[in-house]
Each structure stands twice: as structure tokens, then as C-alpha cells.
Amino acid sequence: MNFTRRMFTAPMRALIRKELLEVWRDRRALGLALAFAILFPGLIAAMIMFALKSQGEKTFRVALIGGENVPVLEQQLSKGSFQLDSLSESDPASLLNNNYDAVVKIADGFADDYRNFRSPKVYLYVDGSNRFSGRGATHVQKNLGELQQLIVQQRLVARGVAVQLMAPWQVQVRDVSTPSSRSTWIFSSIPMLLIMTLFVGCLSSSIDTSAGERERMSLEVLLQQPVEAWQIVLGKVIAVSSISWFASILALTSLMVVFPFLPLAEMGIKHATTVWGAVTIALALLPLALLIAVLQILLALRSQSFKDAQTQLSILQFLPVTLLFILDMSAIELKGPLWQLVPLVAQQQWFKVLLVGDSISVAWVIAGSLVSLLLVVGCILGGARALQRESLLGAT
Amino acid sequence: MLWIRGLLIITLGFCVWVSLAVASSAESDNFESCHLDGWGSSLLCTDLPVGEGDTAVDLAVMIAPAVNDIGREPIYLLAGGPGQAASHLTPILNALHKVNQDRAIVLVDRRGSGYSGAFDCGINREITMDLGVVSERLSECYLEKTTFANALNSRQAVEDLEKVRIHLGHGKIALWGGSWGTRTALLYQQWYPDSLSVLILDAVAPIDTKVFLTARAAENALRKLELDCSEDPICAELGNWRVELDQLLVSWDKSGGANFPDPRSGDRLKVDIPRSFLQNLIRTALYAPETAAQIPFAVSQAGSGNYLPLSGLAGLLSDSGMSVGLTLSVACAEELNRTSSEELAADSRGSFLGTAFFEFFEEGCRVWPVAPFSYKKPEPRNHPVLLISGEADPITPYYYADQNLNYLSGAKHLLVPGGGHINTMRGCVPELIKIFLNSPSEALDTACLDDIQRPPFMVGFFGPEIDIPKTKEKVRVQEGSL
Numbered sequence: 001m002n003f004t005r006r007m008f009t010a011p012m013r014a015l016i017r018k019e020l021l022e023v024w025r026d027r028r029a030l031g032l033a034l035a036f037a038i039l040f041p042g043l044i045a046a047m048i049m050f051a052l053k054s055q056g057e058k059t060f061r062v063a064l065i066g067g068e069n070v071p072v073l074e075q076q077l078s079k080g081s082f083q084l085d086s087l088s089e090s091d092p093a094s095l096l097n098n099n100y101d102a103v104v105k106i107a108d109g110f111a112d113d114y115r116n117f118r119s120p121k122v123y124l125y126v127d128g129s130n131r132f133s134g135r136g137a138t139h140v141q142k143n144l145g146e147l148q149q150l151i152v153q154q155r156l157v158a159r160g161v162a163v164q165l166m167a168p169w170q171v172q173v174r175d176v177s178t179p180s181s182r183s184t185w186i187f188s189s190i191p192m193l194l195i196m197t198l199f200v201g202c203l204s205s206s207i208d209t210s211a212g213e214r215e216r217m218s219l220e221v222l223l224q225q226p227v228e229a230w231q232i233v234l235g236k237v238i239a240v241s242s243i244s245w246f247a248s249i250l251a252l253t254s255l256m257v258v259f260p261f262l263p264l265a266e267m268g269i270k271h272a273t274t275v276w277g278a279v280t281i282a283l284a285l286l287p288l289a290l291l292i293a294v295l296q297i298l299l300a301l302r303s304q305s306f307k308d309a310q311t312q313l314s315i316l317q318f319l320p321v322t323l324l325f326i327l328d329m330s331a332i333e334l335k336g337p338l339w340q341l342v343p344l345v346a347q348q349q350w351f352k353v354l355l356v357g358d359s360i361s362v363a364w365v366i367a368g369s370l371v372s373l374l375l376v377v378g379c380i381l382g383g384a385r386a387l388q389r390e391s392l393l394g395a396t
Numbered sequence: 397m398l399w400i401r402g403l404l405i406i407t408l409g410f411c412v413w414v415s416l417a418v419a420s421s422a423e424s425d426n427f428e429s430c431h432l433d434g435w436g437s438s439l440l441c442t443d444l445p446v447g448e449g450d451t452a453v454d455l456a457v458m459i460a461p462a463v464n465d466i467g468r469e470p471i472y473l474l475a476g477g478p479g480q481a482a483s484h485l486t487p488i489l490n491a492l493h494k495v496n497q498d499r500a501i502v503l504v505d506r507r508g509s510g511y512s513g514a515f516d517c518g519i520n521r522e523i524t525m526d527l528g529v530v531s532e533r534l535s536e537c538y539l540e541k542t543t544f545a546n547a548l549n550s551r552q553a554v555e556d557l558e559k560v561r562i563h564l565g566h567g568k569i570a571l572w573g574g575s576w577g578t579r580t581a582l583l584y585q586q587w588y589p590d591s592l593s594v595l596i597l598d599a600v601a602p603i604d605t606k607v608f609l610t611a612r613a614a615e616n617a618l619r620k621l622e623l624d625c626s627e628d629p630i631c632a633e634l635g636n637w638r639v640e641l642d643q644l645l646v647s648w649d650k651s652g653g654a655n656f657p658d659p660r661s662g663d664r665l666k667v668d669i670p671r672s673f674l675q676n677l678i679r680t681a682l683y684a685p686e687t688a689a690q691i692p693f694a695v696s697q698a699g700s701g702n703y704l705p706l707s708g709l710a711g712l713l714s715d716s717g718m719s720v721g722l723t724l725s726v727a728c729a730e731e732l733n734r735t736s737s738e739e740l741a742a743d744s745r746g747s748f749l750g751t752a753f754f755e756f757f758e759e760g761c762r763v764w765p766v767a768p769f770s771y772k773k774p775e776p777r778n779h780p781v782l783l784i785s786g787e788a789d790p791i792t793p794y795y796y797a798d799q800n801l802n803y804l805s806g807a808k809h810l811l812v813p814g815g816g817h818i819n820t821m822r823g824c825v826p827e828l829i830k831i832f833l834n835s836p837s838e839a840l841d842t843a844c845l846d847d848i849q850r851p852p853f854m855v856g857f858f859g860p861e862i863d864i865p866k867t868k869e870k871v872r873v874q875e876g877s878l
Contacts, residue, residue, distance in 0.1 A: 160704030162711030
């Protein structure tokens with residue numbers, strides 16, 4: 001009760017108001033936070049459109065050399081998403097350089113060899129360095145495979161053999177993924193970007209409120225006010241985190257608005273994030289926003305100068321995100337209970353689950369958020385002690 | 397104090413939102429994840445108990461949920477037969493995968509089929525050619541499950557379907573029916589018009605059409621094949637295979653089983669092979685253009701004494717997957733009972749099939765004495781309807797779409813060149829279905845149907861000829877050309 005009484009004293013309220021005004025009036029800080037929050041959904045949308053282009057339906061340009069002698073093959077290759085150009089003798093490599101996704105060359109004497117069961121060759125030229133080439137080749141093989149299957153069936157029937165003999169067993173592929181779980185690969189980068197928004201969103205204001213105030217000598221005036229040092233740190237943390245939390249919520253909201261307009265269903269992917277899930281993400285971002293704000297403020301306070309603070313915090317922007325990326329790549333099982341208590345890692349895991357519309361354990365979310373909040377309290381107390389050291393104020 | 401209250405509200409809010417998030421993700425807990433052969437993605441499955449006592453069955457309901465559910469009505473697939481299971485319609489599910497992007501597809505195995513208590517009388521896989529043996533087994537089967545057999549009919553299937561719709565909480569639904577499934581769909585439209593949004597009928601069997609009279613339709617399909625073969629420069633070289641077929645049928649010696657080695661084991665058959673076997677083999681091969689393309693060569697080879705290709709064709713077509721008990725209950729009560737011998741004689745006259753198809757049902761219905769079930773005259777309906785027909789369908793010919801369906805206003809008709817029975821998966825038809833479902837009242841651009849061609853004819857032991865161009869010219873069969 002002592003804490004709450006002190007928390008809401010008139011000077012404290014005035015302090016928080018002053019900090020909030022300073023942070024929200026700083027156009028540069030606000031601009032940076034908002035720009036990142038708006039750029040981020042744009043980045044995700046662009047990434048998805050790129051993935052769609054390389055995975056979705058596409059018309060492939062295929063050149064057929066020697067096709068005039070085998071019109072049935074030519075007709076078969078024209079089916080589906082192909083723009084087929086039948087050419088006489090030509091160099092496959094130069095055709096591939098000339099925007100063709102694949103080149104099919106029919107061997108000389110193909111029809112005679114086919115009739116005589118000598119299994120003639122079809123040459124499929126691809127350019128392995130072209131990202132569409134592999135898919136073009138797969139489509140060519142699929143089309144030719146259909147005709148090949150028909151011919152095999154006819155040859156077996158002609159000999160009185162049941163086609164089933166060619167399949168001693170059938171392999172039935174059973175994909176256990178759901179349209180929402182298939183979206184994991186697309187949504188996996190979103191938690192990291194949301195966390196990054198928290199870092200970038202409070203970068204400018206955390207430096208200004210700590211190292212900036214120290215340089216402007218207004219920090220000394222603040223320390224002379226009838227408020228405790230921890231109250232000063234808390235006031236700054238609340239103000240700074242408010243802007244980064246707002247930026248991350250804005251980013252999340254823009255994503256929710258953009259996603260329904262993306263043609264995800266064409267890739268068999270479902271945007272399954274529920275309103276509940278989005279609100280849960282927004283709320284779970286709050287303890288993290290506080291933690292990131294307090295860490296940035298403390299780091300800026302212990303830096304030698306404003307410039308030094310800028311350098312140190314710039315490095316801090318990428319450090320946790322790089323760490324999360326490495327953890328992701330290192331195939332460590334991050335779904336274990338202990339990881340649920342590690343700030344950043346825990347939030348990243350929850351967001352991943354919530355974004356694909358799955359449920360998370362309420363108990364672990366509360367426990368994990370409490371760990372983050374405890375760290376915030378610890379940092380605030382540590383920061384308060386640091387503020388009382390004269391050496392800190394003397395740094396320029 | 398206001399701050400404390402604020403903090404408390406935020407904390408409470410946090411807990412409530414998280415709980416709601418957990419609850420909302422668990423809303424589909426009545427369904428189990430399941431799979432069907434031929435469809436890789438997982439489905440949601442549930443059982444719905446229907447009927448009482450001896451007629452009780454847990455109806456198998458399988459749903460392919462919309463990838464992106466934007467509130468469009470689901471589409472239910474109704475299988476043919478009668479006796480085919482909706483769970484065997486995975487080829488249709490694959491063809492409609494784009495429809496599935498924003499629309500759930502629901503499959504219900506009707507009572508007595510598939511996973512809903514398949515009523516196959518133990519003759520699902522091994523089909524004997526001796527009708528006497530089949531009759532005996534069917535008779536035992538009927539006596540064993542008389543109440544169940546007597547209860548199966550279209551009314552029951554429609555009522556069950558309506559129960560499923562209500563159980564799943566669906567408002568209006570779209571129906572896709574294939575072959576006999578079109579009959580069920582048309583009856584559903586009569587009895588539950590308010591539950592229906594649109595109908596897609598592939599290979600339509602109108603309510604007032606006697607679809608078990610198939611000889612004329614089969615003959616027309618064979619003549620269309622004859623015509624297409626004669627226009628193909630290579631197939632034409634096979635000569636007059638139709639005459640050879642007629643001669644083969646006239647001079648058929650049923651003891652010639654040794655000519656027909658078992659296409660799976662290679663063993664010589666020691667049983668008699670009736671003429672009806674060959675007639676039904678040709679009829680069944682006409683169902684799909686891929687198998688129809690092998691008829692001219694197989695027949696011309698048989699004409700020269702080589703029965704191997706015909707045997708191979710029989711091997712290709714041997715698995716029907718029908719629940720014969722269900723087939724007979726419905727066919728005997730709803731079709732055979734209203735078909736006179738005069739109509740049968742008129743239909744079969746001058747056709748290669750004769751009464752070969754009908755006689756199985758005639759024989760079967762003798763030992764399957766279900767009560768007749770008749771339909772009322774259909775009442776006018778104005779739901780949007782898309783009719784899909786194959787130009788060479790041997791059982792539900794394209795001209796059925798123009799007969800006995802006058803009570804439907806707003807029907808569109810797709811005619812697939814060279815198409816056999818069921819054409820939903822051919823060429824641009826799935827795309828047209830999607831367009832129709834999304835805007836049923838708008839005109840469809842059907843020009844893309846002209847790109848659909850018959851597969852190349854088998855003309856030798858090597859298969860089709862590949863270095864002679866196929867003719868693109870198409871000649872439509874004249875209605876009632878028999």
C-alpha cells in the first residue's frame with residue numbers, strides 16, 4: 001500500500017504527465033515509431049506477394065524443339081499454365097537466356113523409336129540459377145507424365161494386363177497440417193518484427209529522456225523534486241514504453257487490416273489470427289515494452305554522452321533480434337516450459353502460436369509476463385540507485 | 397485511486413482476453429481430424445446418429461473446411477449409384493480445390509454406403525459373372541437385413557441430408573450432384589427449397605426420366621465414339637470395328653472363357669462368360685474418354701481372335717465400389733417399379749447393349765422385394781442451376797438436360813465435347829463451376845469448353861500414334877440419333 005500511495009502522489013502524477021508530454025511532443029521520436037509501424041506491415045505484405053509469385057500460379061514460357069514431328073506431345077505440353085513456342089533447331093542455352101523457363105528437345109527419330117519400344121529421349125533443359133526454372137521443369141514433367149501414364153495404361157491393356165499390377169501398393173499422402181498451421185512459415189517473422197518495433201519505437205525517446213536530460217542539465221532539477229529516484233525512473237519508463245507499445249499495436253492493427261486483402265488462400269494458407277488472439281498479443285506486448293524501455297533508458301544513462309548513448313542503443317536494436325533469429329535457426333526446442341519464462345523468447349513463441357489461431361496456456365503467459373515485470377521492477381530499482389550516484393550525473 | 401482501478405481493469409482484461417482466445421480456438425472440438433484416400437489434406441469428420449432400431453446408422457460426415465472462410469455457403473457433394481459413397485468423391489474434391497479456397501465442401505455418406513454402414517452384401521470386390529449365384533447371395537442378404545433394405549430410399553437420404561445441414565448449423569447450402577446424386581439433389585430441391593441456394597448437376601438424372609433404360613444412351617455414346625474415331629486419321633485405319641463388335645456379339649460363345657485370361661493373375665478363366673459381360677464391358681468403358689479411346693483397338697483385335705486387349709480393359713474397370721444392397725433398395729423401389737417391359741424393349745431395340753444392363757437389376761429386384769416408392773410431379777423452382785453433360789455419356793445422355801426439367805427456371809447447360817459420364821474434373825469445368833457459384837445469375841463464358849478434346853486413341857500395341865496430328869474438328873451428336 002505504501003508503494004501505491006507513493007505511486008499516485010500529486011508530484012508523481014505531475015512527473016508522469018511531464019514525461020508523457022515530452023515523449024509524445026517529440027516529433028522525431030513519434031515519426032520514427034510510426035514510420036516503422038507502418039513500414040513493417042508493408043514489408044510483410046511485400047514478402048507474401050513475393051512468395052505468392054514464386055509459389056502461386058504462373059504461366060511458364062516453354063520452348064519445344066523438334067515438336068513439329070510429335071504433335072501429340074506438343075498438344076500435351078500446351079495444356080495448363082504454359083505458353084509453348086514450338087521452334088525448329090535452336091540453341092537451348094540461348095533460349096533459356098531469352099526468358100524461357102524450360103526448353104524441351106525431342107530426340108531425332110523419336111516417333112520411330114517410340115513405336116518400336118526403344119524408349120526415345122526427351123531432353124529437358126533448365127537453368128538452375130533461375131528461380132522459376134525448377135518449377136517450370138516440374139510442370140513439364142507433370143504434363144509429359146500424364147501422357148506417359150496414359151500410354152503405359154494403353155500398352156498394358158493391349159497385352160491383357162491389369163494396370164493395377166504396376167502399383168503393388170498405393171502410397172496415400174496424408175498431410176496433417178491445417179490451412180492455419182501452413183501459414184507458420186509466413187507468420188514466423190511477424191513476432192520478431194513486432195518485438196523490433198518495441199525497440200525502434202522507443203529508441204529516440206529513451207535516449208532523450210536519459211542522456212538528453214542529463215546533457216540539458218534538467219535531470220539534476222528533476223532529482224531535486226520531492227519524488228524518489230525510483231519514481232523518476234518509473235515515470236520515464238511509462239512514458240517511453242507508451243510510445244513503443246502504441247507503435248507495436250499500430251503495426252499489429254495494420255497487419256490485421258492488410259491480411260484479409262492478401263490472396264493467401266491461393267497458397268492453401270489461412271489467415272487465422274482471431275481478434276482475441278490479436279488483443280492477447282497486444283496485452284502480452286506491454287510487459288515487454290516496459291522491459292525494453294527500462295533497459296534502453298538504463299543503457300543510455302550509463303553511457304558517456306548523448307552520442308555514446310546513440311551508438312550503444314543502435315547496437316542494442318539488433319542484438320536481441322539477432323539472438324532470437326539464431327535461436328530460431330539452431331533448432332532448439334523453444335516450446336519447453338522454461339523458455340516460457342525467458343523474456344523475448346517467450347513472447348516470440350506465444351505470438352507465433354496466436355498468429356496462426358492456436359491457443360496458448362494462460363498460466364504460462366501470466367507467469368512469463370510476471371517474470372518480465374519482475375525484471376522491470378529490478379531494473380527500475382537498479383536505475384534509481386544509479387541515479388543517486390553523482391558520477392552518473394557528471395558524465396558528459 | 398483511479399490508477400489502481402485502472403491497473404486492476406487492465407489485469408482483469410488481460411486474463412479475460414487470454415481465456416477467450418483459448419476458448420475461441422477450441423470451438424471445433426466436436427470434429428476429429430481425418431483423411432480420405434485421394435485427398436492429401438486433413439478433413440474434419442463427425443458422426444451423426446440417424447434412424448432407430450434396425451435402421452440406425454451413424455452417418456459419416458466429412459468436411460473440407462474453407463481455407464479462408466468468408467461466409468460463403470458450403471457446397472455438399474452427393475454421390476451417384478445409387479450405392480456410391482460420397483467419401484469416394486475425392487477426385488471431385490481435387491477438381492474443386494479452388495472452390496474450397498473460400499467455401500467448405502461437405503461429404504455425407506448416405507445411409508448404407510461408405511462409412512455409413514456400407515450395405516454391400518459381401519459382393520463389393522469380387523463380382524461373379526453368374527447371375528444365379530449373385531441372386532442367391534442377394535436373397536440371403538435381403539432376408540438378413542430386411543428392415544434396413546426396406547427403409548432405404550431417396551426420401552430417407554434427403555431427410556438425413558437435411559438433418560446434417562441443421563446439425564452443422566449451415567443456412568442455405570449449394571448442392572453438387574453427380575449421376576444418381578443429381579436425382580437426390582433435385583428431390584432435395586423439391587422438398588427443402590428454402591435450404592438450397594444453387595444446384596450443380598453433373599450427368600443429370602431428372603426426376604421423371606427413367607434412367608435405368610440405358611441402352612439407347614449407350615448406343616448413342618458408341619456411335620459418337622465411332623464418329624470421332626472415323627475423323628481421326630489413325631483411328632480410322634482400324635477399319636469398321638463397329639461391325640466387328642456386332643459380329644462378335646452375334647457369334648458370342650459363352651464357353652470362350654479361356655480367351656479371357658484374368659488380367660490380374662494371368663490365369664485362364666474356367667467359367668462361362670455370358671454375352672452380357674462383353675456388352676456391359678463396352679458400356680462401362682464408354683463412361684470415361686480415356687477408356688473409350690481403347691475400345692476401337694480392343695474390339696478390332698478381338699475381331700481377329702486376340703481377346704487380350706478386351707481382357708485388359710475389363711481389368712481396368714473391375715472395381716465399381718458400389719454398395720449393392722443400397723443400389724437395389726433404391727433402384728428397385730424407385731426405377732424398376734415404374735419401368736414397363738414395353739419401354740425396355742423399345743429402349744434396347746437395335747442397340748449393342750440390349751437388356752444386358754437392365755437384366756442384372758431385373759434379376760436382383762426379384763429377390764429384393766422392396767415396396768414401390770414414387771415421386772410427385774416436380775413443382776416449379778427458380779434456384780440457379782448449372783447442368784453439366786458429356787457429349788458421349790452412355791447412361792445420362794446430354795439430351796436429358798433438355799427433357800423433364802422444364803420446371804426449372806434459370807438453368808445453364810455446359811456440354812463437354814467428347815465427354816463421358818461425369819465431367820466436373822475436365823478442362824475448364826472446375827473454373828466455370830467456381831464462377832457460377834460466386835455469381836450464379838451472370839452469364840458464363842463457355843468458349844473454353846471447346847479446348848477439351850478426347851485423349852488420343854489407342855491404335856497399336858505401342859499405344860496412341862504420336863506423330864500424326866489429331867483432328868480438332870468436332871461434330872455434335874444429333875439429339876435422339878438412334
